[in-house]
Amino acid sequence: MKSLILSLFFLACFSVQSSAAVNNSVRIKGSDTMVNLAQSWAEKYMEIKPEVFLAVTGGGSGTGFSSLISGTCEIAMSSREIKEKEIALAEKRGIHPYEIKVALDGLAVVVNPQNPVEKLTMEQLAGIFTGAIRNWKELGGHDEKIVVLSREVNSGTHVYFKEHVLRRGNPQGTEEFAPSALLLSSSQAIADEIAQNPGAIGYYGMGYVCAKQKAVLVAKDAKSLYEAPTIDNVISGRYPISRPLFFYLNGSPQGMLKDFIDYCLSGDGQEIVVKTDFVPLKR
Amino acid sequence: MRKLKEFVIEKLILFCGLASIFFVVLIFLFLLKEGLAVFKTVTPPQFLFGKSWYPISEPPHLGILPLILGSLMVTLGAALISIPIGVACAVYIAEVAPLKIKEILKSGIELLAAIPSVVLGFIGMVTIVPWIKSIFHLPTGLTALSGAVMLAFMAMPTIVSIAEDALYSVPKTYKEGALALGATHWQAIHRVILPAASSGIMAAVMLGIGRVIGETMAVMMITGNAAVIPHSILQPVRTLTATIAAEMGEAVVGSEHYFALFAVGIVLFVISFIVNVGADLFLHKKEQ
Numbered sequence: 291m292k293s294l295i296l297s298l299f300f301l302a303c304f305s306v307q308s309s310a311a312v313n314n315s316v317r318i319k320g321s322d323t324m325v326n327l328a329q330s331w332a333e334k335y336m337e338i339k340p341e342v343f344l345a346v347t348g349g350g351s352g353t354g355f356s357s358l359i360s361g362t363c364e365i366a367m368s369s370r371e372i373k374e375k376e377i378a379l380a381e382k383r384g385i386h387p388y389e390i391k392v393a394l395d396g397l398a399v400v401v402n403p404q405n406p407v408e409k410l411t412m413e414q415l416a417g418i419f420t421g422a423i424r425n426w427k428e429l430g431g432h433d434e435k436i437v438v439l440s441r442e443v444n445s446g447t448h449v450y451f452k453e454h455v456l457r458r459g460n461p462q463g464t465e466e467f468a469p470s471a472l473l474l475s476s477s478q479a480i481a482d483e484i485a486q487n488p489g490a491i492g493y494y495g496m497g498y499v500c501a502k503q504k505a506v507l508v509a510k511d512a513k514s515l516y517e518a519p520t521i522d523n524v525i526s527g528r529y530p531i532s533r534p535l536f537f538y539l540n541g542s543p544q545g546m547l548k549d550f551i552d553y554c555l556s557g558d559g560q561e562i563v564v565k566t567d568f569v570p571l572k573r
Numbered sequence: 574m575r576k577l578k579e580f581v582i583e584k585l586i587l588f589c590g591l592a593s594i595f596f597v598v599l600i601f602l603f604l605l606k607e608g609l610a611v612f613k614t615v616t617p618p619q620f621l622f623g624k625s626w627y628p629i630s631e632p633p634h635l636g637i638l639p640l641i642l643g644s645l646m647v648t649l650g651a652a653l654i655s656i657p658i659g660v661a662c663a664v665y666i667a668e669v670a671p672l673k674i675k676e677i678l679k680s681g682i683e684l685l686a687a688i689p690s691v692v693l694g695f696i697g698m699v700t701i702v703p704w705i706k707s708i709f710h711l712p713t714g715l716t717a718l719s720g721a722v723m724l725a726f727m728a729m730p731t732i733v734s735i736a737e738d739a740l741y742s743v744p745k746t747y748k749e750g751a752l753a754l755g756a757t758h759w760q761a762i763h764r765v766i767l768p769a770a771s772s773g774i775m776a777a778v779m780l781g782i783g784r785v786i787g788e789t790m791a792v793m794m795i796t797g798n799a800a801v802i803p804h805s806i807l808q809p810v811r812t813l814t815a816t817i818a819a820e821m822g823e824a825v826v827g828s829e830h831y832f833a834l835f836a837v838g839i840v841l842f843v844i845s846f847i848v849n850v851g852a853d854l855f856l857h858k859k860e861q
Contacts, residue, residue: 435712442798442819443629466627469639469801472715472809475793475819486703489712 315343316547320354320367323446324535327393327566328367331554334562338553342546350446358538359383364547366538369395369446388539392554394569396524396532397451398496398505400481402488407431409507409516412530415455418491421468426489438471439480439492447477451493455531493531496524497567524569535568604842608835611635620836626800626811628820628830635833637840639800643717643810644844646803647792650721651728651785656778658725659732663777666733667740668762679737686730694791697723702795709807715797717810723791728781735780739773740766772858779852783845789814813841 318328325348332344349357354366359380372387380387399415401407407429410418417423419438427433441448448467457463474480477494484490485502496519499505507516510530523529543551553559560570611620615635623636666678701722706714743766751761767774789812797809798819817834824831 437713443627449629466625466630469625470799470809472713472797472799473811473819474798479794482698483713483715487706487713 314341314546315345316365316550317357317363318344318346318365318367319349319357319363321351321369321446321535322348323369323395323450324367327535327563327568330562330566331550331559334558335550335553339549342550344550355380355387355538358387358540359385361385364539368536368538369450369533371536372538385540388542390537390539390543390551391534391571392537392551393535393560393563393571394524394532395535396496396519396521396529396569397447397493398499398519399491399493399508399531400484400499400503400505401491402484403502403504404488405431405504407506409509411509411512412455412458413511415508416458416465419451419456419467419471420465421470432488434489437487437490438468439483439490440467440471440473441477441480441494442473442475447494450533451531454533495567496520496569521564521569522573525572532569601842604835604839607832608839611829611832611836614829620833621840624802626816628824628833633829633833635829637813637837639802640811640813640816640837641840642802643796643800644786644812644814644841646717646806646810647720647724647796647812648782648785650718650806651724652778652782654721654725655728655732655781655785659729659777659781660736660774662729663733663736663740663774664762664767667737668766669758679734682730682733685726686734690727690788691790691794693723693726694794697791697795705807711807713797713809715795715809716807717796717803718806720792720796720810720812721806723795724785724788727788727791728785731784732777732781735777736770736774739770739777742773743769772855775855776852779848779855783848783852786841786845786848787814789818793818813837817841
């Protein structure tokens with residue numbers, strides 16, 4: 291009997307403690323592109339503030355917004371801006387989405403260093419990746435077949451590239467990657483294939499580019515300047531294949547949430563952005 | 574008391590015996606339940622004979638013909654390479670090799686079977702892929718042929734060990750009879766032993782092919798995964814298995830894409846079921 295009371299007592303203590311932990315926990319959900327970044331922020335932040343518990347899960351930007359609206363997460367990560375429809379849905383549930391830009395992301399288009407092609411316009415890129423342009427000759431290179439490399443369809447980067455380069459940001463667009471495009475399972479696999487194949491072209495986060503690949507200069511259209519995927523060009527918005535990464539909250543951040551977001555935007559937080567191959571908001 | 578113990582043990586063994594069948598049935602029912610839902614959005618002919626696979630587009634294109642042909646192309650290539658080598662190897666081990674070499678060869682083959690497929694895939698990626706690219710002057714070495722060569726290595730242990738068993742179980746008297754009638758060693762193998770063991774060898778081949786069709790990791794790493802209808806073995810292909818493995822992780826549960834991947838699983842299940850039943854028929858023919 292005594293032991294039963296004792297164990298009940300412990301149970302009570304434990305449950306009080308765990309409910310306190312719930313109050314101290316923040317659920318972060320959304321964009322798969324941002325999962326690693328948010329996870330790194332969360333880990334470092336929990337080292338500084340061990341009493342706070344941050345849970346990061348992916349699922350895609352859309353999943354993030356729907357959980358924010360249904361109240362199953364405190365922070366939604368998104369690699370796109372919230373849609374009108376989603377704002378209307380949120381307001382109906384009494385949720386007021388508040389947007390905070392936390393980092394930038396730039397995609398480099400890479401070729402083998404032996405390839406003489408140095409620069410491409412967005413239109414030419416769309417042509418290459420949809421299969422309309424098949425030979426490097428048409429772009430001023432050698433007479434060689436273009437081998438198009440892409441990430442697998444499960445990748446957020448694949449979707450972003452399709453929507454912003456192939457479809458030029460037109461939501462009604464129907465352009466698709468050429469069926470002959472090789473779908474590789476990681477950025478590393480694309481980097482390896484580019485390094486050994488003079489006819490290949492691919493894309494990935496600009497942090498991945500090294501001496502074995504060459505990042506081409508990209509122009510918005512034939513009249514614009516060709517820009518290199520550098521941190522400065524992404525910050526200034528001159529490099530065309532880049533996008534902001536957002537956190538969305540219900541109302542402006544208060545208390546614990548504000549503290550965490552201040553950390554993300556601080557010098558230390560933006561340092562982590564660089565380490566995870568993204569681009570900080572400013573130098 | 575003894576009777577009770579006997580009864581309990583008997584029932585326990587019965588349960589264990591039935592468990593495996595029970596699991597297979599459960600898996601099959603689950604596959605059917607999840608996979609057949611895709612036919613709310615596409616008709617079976619559209620699914621099986623559709624030529625484009627863009628599962629995450631709006632609306633999705635869910636045609637798996639390129640995937641089926643990709644799997645068949647890789648499997649056929651692997652079969653053409655592994656069957657002659659595998660059967661010849663089995664003949665050598667069973668009939669020709671001296672005892673010592675026989676032991677070494679057998680353990681070597683077993684070792685080949687023990688190499689994880691992801692390791693073979695990785696080796697293939699850094700060796701076979703560049704070779705094939707430079708030998709055939711291709712734009713890329715990530716082709717069906719690279720996959721076929723690598724899978725041939727994987728099918729070989731199955732083919733050799735089962736075919737060798739079949740050859741070994743041919744009664745000694747057959748060989749002795751042939752030799753006594755004045756046949757040479759090769760004539761005895763070629764005209765008497767191989768035909769006598771033919772059904773067992775067919776079963777070995779079928780089981781080897783079954784292994785190839787189901788293989789995922791190595792093909793995903795070296796066949797390029799382009800969902801295009803292949804016109805030659807020197808083109809990149811996307812197989813059924815690689816499609817499931819690459820896409821399942823991110824498919825939204827309950828979406829058309831998710832159901833389509835389960836339907837791809839049903840197609841794979843049916844193909845390997847046919848191959849296994851084929852192997853079984855050959856094995857039973859041998860027993861009669």
